[in-house]
Structures are given as structure tokens and as C-alpha cells.
Amino acid sequence: MPAAVRAYLAHERVILGTLMVLLLLIAWEGLERGWWADALRPLLGDSAQRLRLKPIFISSPTLIAAAAFRMFFVTGEIWRDLAWSSAGYLLGLVLAVAIGIPLGLAGGWYRRLSYAVQPFLAALNATPQVAFLPLIIIWVGTGLSERVLIIFLLAVLPLAINAHAAVRTTDPRLIKVAGSFGASEWQLFRTIILPSSVPFLLAGLRLAIGRGMIGVVVGEIYGSAAGLGAMINQAGARFQTDRVFVGVLTIVAAGVILVEVVQRIERRVEIWRTPA
Amino acid sequence: MVILLLVWEAIGASGLVDPLFISSPTGVARAAWQLSQRRDFWTDLQVSATEFMLGYGAALAVAIPLGLALGLSKRLQYLIGPFVDTLNAVPRVTLLPLIIIWCGIGIWSKVVVVFLGAVIPILINAQSGVKASEARFIRVARSFSASRFKIFSSIILPGVVPFIFTGAKYGAGRALLGVVVGELYASTAGLGHLIADAGNTFQTDVVFVGALLFMAAGLIVVALLDVFEQRFERWRPSPR
Incomplete structure (x- = not known):
């Protein structure tokens, strides 16, 4: 077994867990900033704009971090x-x-x-x-x-x-x-x-x-x-x-x-x- | 129990304490009778029951399969586990303001709160039930070359049932809490709405009726689950 695979298997729990959390955070940030709306526009046309959500609706990880910093x-x-x-x-x-x-x-x-x-x-x-x-x-x-x-x-x-x-x-x-x-x-x-x-x-x-x-x-x-x-x-x-x-x-x-x-x-x- | 009721009635009747504060058992009974004559009381009851059933039903439908899957597959658990743990650490009612922004103050925000409250304990119990299944049985079954499905259906599943019921009972309490808090917080109908309204207008007896109804609902749900559990567990030889 190559060393890379062995290292992956040893830390599989941490790697997969972090990966999922990161994915979620990116997806979340993207919804608020309209990344997905822009990326999918060629495919879906104007209905892609529905994926651009207002900050009052879901906020985003960076906005939350900024608010936390301000408040603390x-x-x-x-x-x-x-x-x-x-x-x-x-x-x-x-x-x-x-x-x-x-x-x-x-x-x-x-x-x-x-x-x-x-x-x-x-x-x-x-x-x-x-x-x-x-x-x-x-x-x-x-x-x-x-x-x-x-x-x-x-x-x-x-x-x-x-x-x-x-x-x-x-x-x-x-x-x-x-x-x-x-x-x-x-x-x-x-x-x-x-x-x-x-x-x-x-x-x-x-x-x-x-x-x-x-x-x-x-x-x-x-x-x-x-x-x-x-x-x-x-x-x-x-x-x-x-x-x-x-x-x-x-x-x-x-x-x-x-x-x-x-x-x-x-x-x-x-x-x-x-x-x- | 009887003594408590008598003391309560005596204090209420003696006028030592303003009935505004404690009402009395007969006062509560009278209020219950009067309420049952009103049509909007039955709508309230119906609204709360709908919220509970939709949220709790959805929680059962999601949590049991997902919990079993998480228990069976280590990879899946690595992927979803962090989210479950995080949600478990969050008192779900704190999410209520957000849920109201997302779903409004109608019944759906309550359904979501009920769902979130109930889904986690059921899921975690189902998952740990799979983990706790007897390793020896599985090894024996494997040596007799049982298929994965066979192992699941005849060893793991029966072993998980008591865990799922424990989770379901705990989840039922959480679900009721969701109904109450959700309706106290913001609502247009429902038993919690009735309680909040009665509290605001100092109708202590009506508040008691509402609280007792919630108590009855909790006891009934747990009793029903006990009956179901006994049905499922009848085949199990008693340990004694």
C-alpha cells in the first residue's frame, strides 16, 4: 500500500469530516455572495438568480465572523x-x-x-x-x-x-x-x-x-x-x-x-x- | 397527590392568596369545561396536533434510516458525524428566530422546530444501537456465510429496536417542547398560543388547563410508544 493511501486511511475521519465542513461553509458563503448564481447562469439563465440569497436570509460565515469580532x-x-x-x-x-x-x-x-x-x-x-x-x-x-x-x-x-x-x-x-x-x-x-x-x-x-x-x-x-x-x-x-x-x-x-x-x-x- | 389537590383547593377557597395567582382545582376544571365549549379551542388543539405530528413524523422518517446508515457505514459517519454532533450541541430552540425568518410564523416554522428537536436524539440512538449490536452474533452469521442484508435484517435490526424506542420517547419530549416554545414565541393559533394569551390576560385557570393538556399529551405519546415497543419486543425471551 502506498504511503499516501496509508496516511489517508489513518486520518480518514479527520480528513472526511473537515472536508464536509469546508464544503458546507463554501456552499453557504457562495449562496450569499452569489457565486452559484453567477456560475450557473449559462446553464439556467435568469432563474439562477434564485441562488443569490439576501444576507438577511442566511447571512454567511464571513459576515458572522465579522459580526462576532465586532460584538466581542x-x-x-x-x-x-x-x-x-x-x-x-x-x-x-x-x-x-x-x-x-x-x-x-x-x-x-x-x-x-x-x-x-x-x-x-x-x-x-x-x-x-x-x-x-x-x-x-x-x-x-x-x-x-x-x-x-x-x-x-x-x-x-x-x-x-x-x-x-x-x-x-x-x-x-x-x-x-x-x-x-x-x-x-x-x-x-x-x-x-x-x-x-x-x-x-x-x-x-x-x-x-x-x-x-x-x-x-x-x-x-x-x-x-x-x-x-x-x-x-x-x-x-x-x-x-x-x-x-x-x-x-x-x-x-x-x-x-x-x-x-x-x-x-x-x-x-x-x-x-x-x-x- | 390527593393531599396536594386538597391543599390547593383549600388555599384557593380560603382567599388567602389571590385566585389570580394559583386558581384552584375546581376553577381549572370549570375553565376546562368552558374551553371545551368554544370552537377556537378545538382549532388550537388541532393546529398543535398537526404541527407535532408532521414534525415528529418527519423526524422519525429521516432519523431512523439515516441513523441506521450512519451506524453501518463508517465513511458516512465520518462525513455526516460533525454536523450531527454540532446540531446536538445546539439547543435547537435557539434557532427559532432564524427559522421564523425562513418559514414565517405559520405552522411550518413549528414543524421545523419540532423536527429539529426530535430528529437528533432518535438519530443518535439508532446509530449507537447499530454500534452496540452483538459482535459475536455477526461473526457467527458471517462464518455461516450470511449475506450482508441477512445480517442486517436478522441481527442488527432486532437489536436496534429498543434503542430506537428510547430515542423516540426522548424525541417526543423534545418535539412537545418545540411545539410549546414555537407557539409561545410567535404564532397565530395553537395550544401554546392559548397559554400565552391566557397568561397575558391573567386567566390562570386557562393556563393550567393548557399546561395539563401538554402533560397529558406527553404521557399519552410515551404510553403509546411503550405499547408499540412491547408489541415489537414480545418475541424476546425475558431476561429473568
């Missing part, structure tokens, strides 16, 4: 939105962790509590929680607390459900052994249940991070003074497509970074575990 480094306006949204997001997420995980753990441990809480969790989980948004607004208005509440509501369920499942799937033999050696409930919890439920909790946290991002955008639908979601909504309403893309990409970047952090923690915490 020239005017710096996005930092205010970012700070505003992060405050609500972090508060909501912390609240969800502080309530969801203990509730889930307790529900998994005490059967009676589980019977009481389970129907609510199941029902809430089947509902798109965003449907409660108008209610939340009636209750607390449209300020910071509204955004914190909707983010909390979205993020709390995966946390509680995973914590519940974590306790339920703890190896019963371990608990029985510890019980026969007279371990107290606290010792059981601290040395067996908690360590074995960590992977579930972190998986729940990863889900919660994604759900919370939805809350950032949805919570700012109804006129918020600042924030990434509000920025996206306003830019959309004004047909500033490039700014919409910048906002969406910023949210994606934030989500990816947070998930990466959780994964790092996961690997750290899991280092002692012997591979199954």
Missing part, C-alpha cells in the same frame, strides 16, 4: 449580555443541584417518600416544562427570578431522576454486607451510596446543563433588559441574521465548555474505580 472586541456589547444571562443561568443551575439531587437521593432511599414524589416527577418529566412559563410570569414577574425559575424547572428533573435511579441501582449486596456489620444509615450513605451514584449524578448534570441553556433563551422571550436570549430574539426580530448566529454559537460554546468541565471532573472522580 470592538463594541464589547456581548459581554454585558453574557454576564446578565450567566447570572440567571448559574443561580438556576445551582438551585436545581441543591434541590434536585437531595430530593432524588432521598426519594431513592426512603420508599414512602418515593411513592409520594414519583408521580410528580413522572408527570412533570412528560410535560414540556416551558408550558409553565406564563404561570411563572404571573407569579414572579419577568425579572431575574422568572429566568432563574424556568432554568431551575428545566434543569431539576434530569438531576432528580438520575439521583433517584442512582440510589435504586446501588449494588444491594454491598448494602447488605455493610448492614450486617452494623453500619449506620449515615455510613451506608457516605461510603456506599454516594460513591456509586456519582456517575449518575454527573450524567444528570450534563443533561441539566443542556436543558438550562434552553431556559436561558426561552426565559428571555418576554422582554428582558439584556441577556443572550434577549439579544437573539431582538436580532431575529430585526432580521440581523448574523447577530442571531453569533448568539447561538456563543450559547453552544458555553454549553460545550461546561460539559467538558463536567467530563474532566468525571474522569478525575472516577480514577479510583476499577474498570468493569
Whole structure:
């Protein structure tokens, strides 16, 4: 096998992936700049002009990059939105962790509590929680607390459900052994249940991070003074497509970074575990 | 559950808290009855159901074959994988302003949001289902010189079914979320529109009716999928 083919096969994944992404970006840029319209004109005649799309319709990679540069480094306006949204997001997420995980753990441990809480969790989980948004607004208005509440509501369920499942799937033999050696409930919890439920909790946290991002955008639908979601909504309403893309990409970047952090923690915490 | 309803009713009746804020179970029931008499309520319901079914149906129709293909062909996965991963990282509702620019505020923007919300989890599950199929079975089948199609239809496909159903259930939740957010955001009809409208006019009981309807819709879809899954899984010997 020639060396070139071997090199290609070794990096096939990267090569093909990059190629496709590049193709898409070029196709996209071409639609906005009218490259395709010009190129196909001899073939299709005037109907080729349909391939020349207005910037408000799809924007283009370079326009988006320019807008991003402007918003981050020239005017710096996005930092205010970012700070505003992060405050609500972090508060909501912390609240969800502080309530969801203990509730889930307790529900998994005490059967009676589980019977009481389970129907609510199941029902809430089947509902798109965003449907409660108008209610939340009636209750607390449209300020910071509204955004914190909707983010909390979205993020709390995966946390509680995973914590519940974590306790339920703890190896019963371990608990029985510890019980026969007279371990107290606290010792059981601290040395067996908690360590074995960590992977579930972190998986729940990863889900919660994604759900919370939805809350950032949805919570700012109804006129918020600042924030990434509000920025996206306003830019959309004004047909500033490039700014919409910048906002969406910023949210994606934030989500990816947070998930990466959780994964790092996961690997750290899991280092002692012997591979199954 | 009963206790919660009683407490709720008691607070609502006692007048401690303004009924504007919490309504009460009987208030909600009354509102539901009144709504069911109105013709536009049924149009709302119909509009939302249409959006859900079109978007979710399209998601199933695209995601299952594409997911299977991505699982089977490594090359295809290299080509399409980056896009799937990127879309998976994007909370799809953030694309709503763009989708509205593209498709308007009619039902099609909602259909697209529903589709985008549901398609990714189903696709990823179908793909990982193919990846998780028992390698030993495939090797055995190969040594008995089974054709590729035979391997696919009798080993891989049955193994993927539970994964697809998991994805479909998850996707159904995402699809409902798409309906709600899409209609809250900008719409002219639909259940989400009804909720938003009622919220703006402080008809708390109507908001509750709408939220409960969405809850019922979620539970019904998941229950239906469970029934289907059991039908498909009946041949499988129980592990116990």
C-alpha cells in the first residue's frame, strides 16, 4: 500500500469530516455572495438568480465572523449580555443541584417518600416544562427570578431522576454486607451510596446543563433588559441574521465548555474505580 | 397527590392568596369545561396536533434510516458525524428566530422546530444501537456465510429496536417542547398560543388547563410508544 493511501486511511475521519465542513461553509458563503448564481447562469439563465440569497436570509460565515469580532472586541456589547444571562443561568443551575439531587437521593432511599414524589416527577418529566412559563410570569414577574425559575424547572428533573435511579441501582449486596456489620444509615450513605451514584449524578448534570441553556433563551422571550436570549430574539426580530448566529454559537460554546468541565471532573472522580 | 389537590383547593377557597395567582382545582376544571365549549379551542388543539405530528413524523422518517446508515457505514459517519454532533450541541430552540425568518410564523416554522428537536436524539440512538449490536452474533452469521442484508435484517435490526424506542420517547419530549416554545414565541393559533394569551390576560385557570393538556399529551405519546415497543419486543425471551 502506498504511503499516501496509508496516511489517508489513518486520518480518514479527520480528513472526511473537515472536508464536509469546508464544503458546507463554501456552499453557504457562495449562496450569499452569489457565486452559484453567477456560475450557473449559462446553464439556467435568469432563474439562477434564485441562488443569490439576501444576507438577511442566511447571512454567511464571513459576515458572522465579522459580526462576532465586532460584538466581542470592538463594541464589547456581548459581554454585558453574557454576564446578565450567566447570572440567571448559574443561580438556576445551582438551585436545581441543591434541590434536585437531595430530593432524588432521598426519594431513592426512603420508599414512602418515593411513592409520594414519583408521580410528580413522572408527570412533570412528560410535560414540556416551558408550558409553565406564563404561570411563572404571573407569579414572579419577568425579572431575574422568572429566568432563574424556568432554568431551575428545566434543569431539576434530569438531576432528580438520575439521583433517584442512582440510589435504586446501588449494588444491594454491598448494602447488605455493610448492614450486617452494623453500619449506620449515615455510613451506608457516605461510603456506599454516594460513591456509586456519582456517575449518575454527573450524567444528570450534563443533561441539566443542556436543558438550562434552553431556559436561558426561552426565559428571555418576554422582554428582558439584556441577556443572550434577549439579544437573539431582538436580532431575529430585526432580521440581523448574523447577530442571531453569533448568539447561538456563543450559547453552544458555553454549553460545550461546561460539559467538558463536567467530563474532566468525571474522569478525575472516577480514577479510583476499577474498570468493569 | 390527593393531599396536594386538597391543599390547593383549600388555599384557593380560603382567599388567602389571590385566585389570580394559583386558581384552584375546581376553577381549572370549570375553565376546562368552558374551553371545551368554544370552537377556537378545538382549532388550537388541532393546529398543535398537526404541527407535532408532521414534525415528529418527519423526524422519525429521516432519523431512523439515516441513523441506521450512519451506524453501518463508517465513511458516512465520518462525513455526516460533525454536523450531527454540532446540531446536538445546539439547543435547537435557539434557532427559532432564524427559522421564523425562513418559514414565517405559520405552522411550518413549528414543524421545523419540532423536527429539529426530535430528529437528533432518535438519530443518535439508532446509530449507537447499530454500534452496540452483538459482535459475536455477526461473526457467527458471517462464518455461516450470511449475506450482508441477512445480517442486517436478522441481527442488527432486532437489536436496534429498543434503542430506537428510547430515542423516540426522548424525541417526543423534545418535539412537545418545540411545539410549546414555537407557539409561545410567535404564532397565530395553537395550544401554546392559548397559554400565552391566557397568561397575558391573567386567566390562570386557562393556563393550567393548557399546561395539563401538554402533560397529558406527553404521557399519552410515551404510553403509546411503550405499547408499540412491547408489541415489537414480545418475541424476546425475558431476561429473568
